[in-house]
Amino acid sequence: MKLHTDQLREALQLYLVMGSPNCAGADPVEVLKAAIDGGITMFQYREKGAGALTGAASLALGAQLRELCARHAIPFIVNDDVGMAEALEADGIHVGQEDTAAEEVRRRFPGKIVGISAHNLAEAQSALAAGADYLGVGPMYATRTKLDAREVQGPEGLVRMREGGIRLPLVGIGGIDAAGAAAVLRGGADGIAVVSAITQARSPREAAAELREIVNMIK
Numbered sequence: 001m002k003l004h005t006d007q008l009r010e011a012l013q014l015y016l017v018m019g020s021p022n023c024a025g026a027d028p029v030e031v032l033k034a035a036i037d038g039g040i041t042m043f044q045y046r047e048k049g050a051g052a053l054t055g056a057a058s059l060a061l062g063a064q065l066r067e068l069c070a071r072h073a074i075p076f077i078v079n080d081d082v083g084m085a086e087a088l089e090a091d092g093i094h095v096g097q098e099d100t101a102a103e104e105v106r107r108r109f110p111g112k113i114v115g116i117s118a119h120n121l122a123e124a125q126s127a128l129a130a131g132a133d134y135l136g137v138g139p140m141y142a143t144r145t146k147l148d149a150r151e152v153q154g155p156e157g158l159v160r161m162r163e164g165g166i167r168l169p170l171v172g173i174g175g176i177d178a179a180g181a182a183a184v185l186r187g188g189a190d191g192i193a194v195v196s197a198i199t200q201a202r203s204p205r206e207a208a209a210e211l212r213e214i215v216n217m218i219k
């Protein structure tokens with residue numbers, strides 16, 4: 001599914017980013033099911049970090065997660081890997097500053113959602129020029145999930161982008177939990193992207209529902 005800008009803004013409201021290493025031994029399929037029950041609006045398969053699956057095993061898990069998203073009309077995005085995105089018939093791909101260039105992603109994967117990570121106004125402007133559909137802006141807060149995350153920019157990073165004229169859909173990412181979500185949304189994000197706040201919660205369903213309530217209050 002390729003979404004119009006307004007539909008994309010809505011889909012970005014509660015964006016779960018996850019792979020098996022984030023699930024603390026729980027079954028990622030069950031974690032995603034619970035998160036969908038709790039009200040997530042978009043999903044990114046990010047199989048990365050210590051113990052991450054590779055090759056056929058990663059593809060097989062991706063296929064299960066993809067099918068679950070399709071059944072619930074949740075846009076399914078693949079992190080980094082254009083080949084996997086093609087193989088899983090993903091709705092889109094998210095790439096960072098060190099990944100495949102957006103122009104190349106568009107060429108190989110036409111008509112799909114392309115998200116790009118941006119850490120400052122200059123990167124946001126370049127991503128816009130390269131044809132990004134949305135930007136992932138982070139880290140909002142300290143995170144233990146991404147060891148090579150850049151310096152924390154806080155919700156002020158979003159404010160700077162909005163004040164700098166960036167109108168693209170934006171999602172904040174990095175260390176966002178129920179306590180920090182509102183500031184990110186008030187800073188100008190269309191949504192919040194989270195990993196551990198849902199995957200490491202005692203109840204991923206309740207954690208997602210709590211975040212969704214915060215989003216609904218503000219949006």
Ligand SMILES: Cc1ncc(COP(=O)(O)OP(=O)(O)O)c(N)n1
Binds near residue numbers: 096
């Ligand atoms: C929604 C969203 N925003 C940012 C990122 C980070 O992407 P990147 O900088 O390429 O880092 P990795 O996730 O690949 O480690 C993201 N994945 N999703």
Ligand SMILES: Cc1nc(C(=O)O)sc1CCOP(=O)(O)O
Binds near residue numbers: 117142143150
């Ligand atoms: C995948 C990712 N990208 C980031 C960025 O700053 O671009 S921070 C991050 C990890 C987010 O995990 P958590 O919600 O557990 O902090």
Ligand SMILES: [Mg+2]
Binds near residue numbers: 080
């Ligand atoms: Mg990347």
